[in-house]
Amino acid sequence: MKAAPFDYVRASSVEMAVDALRDGAVALAGGQSLIPLLNARARRPAVVVDVSRLPLAGVEQVGSTLVLGAMTRLRAAETSPVVRRAVPLLAEALTHVGHVSVRNRGTVGGSVAHADPAAELPAVLLALDAVFSVRGRGGTREVDARDFFRGPHRTALAADELLTGIRVPLPPATARCGIAELSRRPHDLAITAVFTSVVLTGRVVTDVRIAVAGAAPVPLRAHAAEHVLRGEVFGPDVLAAAAEAAADATDPIDDVHAPAAYRRDMTAVLTRRALRQAVPA
């Protein structure tokens, strides 16, 4: 398992990186997904552009938005007091991404760009209506999370574009979050995972976000399930209906770990559990 030959460029500026990302080049961030693919010769880029040292790491709150640099390590984002306070759902979701050693190297930008359908970060950013900042040779553009994920490991990024940052609108302080993830062993990539954020006024659901990882070629936003809940009194019946609606939205795969039908069924179970975690009985 040795990579096929490639040229290596270490980018010292975003401009240089974007310039180098042409003709079969690929960006290297934390390398947690790319290096194994290179070594298995599943990817054979002519050039590897190392973007890991670009000054794109950091977390800050700007007004009512959380801004994450693409090169922020997953572990730095997870343990950031700003993230914990402002967007607890995100901090909590990050604890599920692989092992600490993987999170120490892996970057938030890499996880989003890698776009694994079962990954936590894309799904939770979808739930949070995040916006991605993308830099190409023509300049910068912004892409909404709902338009970003196009298929397994496919995104709106063009081959010569770099993801530079992520902006997350802060949820209301009253939002409660719940995560239910099913994986074969703790810290494995999820078979299926559900991320929820719920705002109640009294017992009535005034805002709810539900995103599902590992149940479709892309992370799913369970709009129908959200619709079932919105404006309703939070309780077992609407919960069950929402769980079914979320399951109905799935389009899962069969693999060695689970058949599609199981992922579908688990979407219902996990949706109910995530919502219950957000709002205990």
Next chain:
Amino acid sequence: MGGGLIGARVSRAEDVRLLTGRAVFIDDVRPPGLLEAAILRSPHPHARIVRIDTAAAVAHPGVLAVVTGADVRALVHRPQPLIWRISPAGRETVAYPLAVDKVLYTGHGVAAVAAVDRATAEDALELIDVEYAPLPAVTTVEQALAPDAPRLHEDWPDNVAGRTVVAKGDVEEAFAQADVVLRETFRFARQLGAPLETRGVVATWDPFTSHLDVWLNTQGPHLARELFAEVLGLAVDKVRVRVPDIGGGFGSKAGFYGDQVVAAVLSRASGRPVKYVEDRRESFVATVHAREQRIDVEVAARADGTITGLRGTVHGVLGANFSTVGLSPCWTTAAVMAGPYAIPAVEVNVVGVVTNKPPYGSYRGYGLPKANFVHEHMVEALARHLGVDPHDVRRRNFVTDFPHQSPVFVYDSGRYAECLDLCRDAVRRAGWADRVAGARAGGAHVGIGYAFHNEVSAFAPSRIVNMSGLDHSGFDEAAVRIDSTGHVSVHTGQTSMGQGIHTALAQVAAHVLDVPLDHVTVISGDTDSAPYTGYGTAASRAAAVGGAAVLNAATRLRAKVLRIAAHVFEAAPDDLVIDEGVVSVKGVPGRSVTFADIGDAAYRRPHGVLPEDEAPTLHEREVYDPVNVATAFGCTAVLASVDVETGVVDLLGYLIAHDCGTVINPMIVDGQLQGGAAQAIGGALYERLAYGAAGEALTLSFAEYLLPTATVVPPFGVDHMETPADHIPGGFKGAGEAGVIGGGAAIAHAVEDALAEFGVRITSLPITPPDLLAAIRAGSDR
């Protein structure tokens, strides 16, 4: 004697080196001029090789040798060796180190390259052009046995590699007279040993002297040397096998692999040392697989719970070609299917079936975990059928009179009922019943499961192993020396692979000689100098058979030390005592001579000290061939919870009561039991080598093949009892495989207990969440 070190919980001498990164593993062996090899592997499960063109690879810069399967075949003297013929009339696969004419499984080696480094070798593999004509593949026993199944070996009439039967008593009569007959079918998935360090070899062919010098991370250096010599047509003295530190073996490194021969051939072709280390991806197709069987059984019993008969068929779902040990793991399942129970009539057929998968070989536990699963399941089923406590059924059927002739092996000794009580007592002490009651009251599904096992260890008398069709002996040679400073070296053919054998053998020698433990060094791993081991480090035999050899050699050496000291003191040897390497006359503490004094006399200044009739040097050698195997035994209890909405199983507790005769070092035995239990957990809940509908391999990394990680392995509790093996000096029995044997059944029973309300029965492993959820739903629909 009685240095107190046999039985002492001392920390392992190996660990400081291993933990501080000072070990030398196969990949650290880098002789000057080293080349690295890579192997081109078939992407098809079954295909004819129409054409291979290696010209571009040969021309690639940095490449020094390229060989195809046909090239290697032309250079070897015989096909890959089969050392264990279970079914003398059965067919044998004829396989060469690389595929010739046909590939028979995904990953089957087709050609190999030696180049200046591994990356260049892999680049060159891509330049080899192979034209394949794909053929239909079979991966299940049902597919392989279908009347119109594609045949793997075209000169065979079908895909059956061999049949044999294990029989004892009158089975027809037992079933005719039975009050109860129960039947079941079991399926066990394909799994493999997966040591942390993969397999590797560094081969150097000397073109001037025709010597082959091999570094190999093998569990059986002497066997490897014999087989290298056979395959390459060399005299044994022309082959040297050296063993570096080994990062785990688990049986995976016991066999003789084609890639070892490929490395030797590439060295010969290039004139340079050649290293081949399988990478992790390759290890899933290049290292032997194990466990996969379908077993159909019937049990006959009387209404009082006495089991009177056992019959059935073990279908071994073999790979396309035999591994070094052929059908023997599946035969072993049949041979020990009666387990610890005195079942008077047994008839178990063994059918080996070839499929388009890699060879089936040894993995910790050999055939035993499957046999254990079967007899423990049937005991529980019988108890349920009769409405009695399964422990009563166990107790009623336990072997109590020893020696006991089981269908194949003679069990030497055991106290099964006491061991069962020891385990149940541990469960009581751990308060599991309250935990179950509490959890159930809270709506959770928690249960307790048990499995009792016995294990044929200390494998084995040469006579018995030869009779069982094994072309190799089972004795062990050891040498113990004292040097001129009075320090001791123990020379063994056993291999250190992380299990602590050096510490265990040092304890035996230090105990017998009454010297401090740190005065003993154990030396192993070079066939040019090491004593011979008949079989290697496998089959739970190193401590028992190797330990007995060391014990006998050390005992004789002690006698010589005492004779010399007696001469010095002008006393009788029987009047002397040894304490911490100091010899003195009983009751006369003032006068003493040290081992250093005696060593000095034996090597450097004999004059006046060494008796006239005593030869210089302090060196004794022993060849120990046990008269019988030794049967260790144990009982496993598991506390598990099941999430009935997801089918996920969580293990909450794991207790083992175990008896391996005299324990040399309880800490090492605990570690062996725990490591084995972790593998049992992997086998019961996680590990499965999966194949797609067209026969393609689906598990090629640790993302698909799930090993038990620290997060899924619960804390263990171990209780020891000791029933020494009377026939083995020291009384040792084996412990290396014990942990893996009973775990699967105990976990399955805990899951069944947790799901009692759904009537779920576990008859296949691993238990995966989707399968278990389906069983729970089927149960709630009933």
